Amino acid sequence: MSEKKETVKDSLPAQVTTLEELISYQPDAVVSKTIIKKSTGTVTLFAFDKGQGLSEHTAPFEALVYLVDGEAEISIAGKPNLVRKGEMIILPANIPHALHALLPFKMLLTMVKS
Numbered sequence: 001m002s003e004k005k006e007t008v009k010d011s012l013p014a015q016v017t018t019l020e021e022l023i024s025y026q027p028d029a030v031v032s033k034t035i036i037k038k039s040t041g042t043v044t045l046f047a048f049d050k051g052q053g054l055s056e057h058t059a060p061f062e063a064l065v066y067l068v069d070g071e072a073e074i075s076i077a078g079k080p081n082l083v084r085k086g087e088m089i090i091l092p093a094n095i096p097h098a099l100h101a102l103l104p105f106k107m108l109l110t111m112v113k114s
Helices: none
Strands: 002-006 029-038 041-048 053-057 062-069 071-076 079-084 088-091 097-101 105-112
Touching (some): 071 105, 079 088
Antiparallel strands (some): 041 105, 062 088, 071 079, 071 097
């Protein structure tokens, strides 16, 4: 798996846009693009090719995952959850979670640091 990141200093410019158009799938890769980066939280857009994922890990802050496209299995504390385009799931702070692309998927990750 390769990971490609595109980051911005603080945030993208104020403009109307479509999330699906801000990031593209790449073969056998996870691609990420930072939308907003502040000391109080971040908003990051990801594109996972089919079969790609993130191994089990924890984060010290709560996060909201919204699927912009595709289908993923998101496990929280070992319990798998099927999440599809248009659905969301909360990742509780300090609880192990993992992601696996059942189909190519794009997700918006909003992490709240408070």
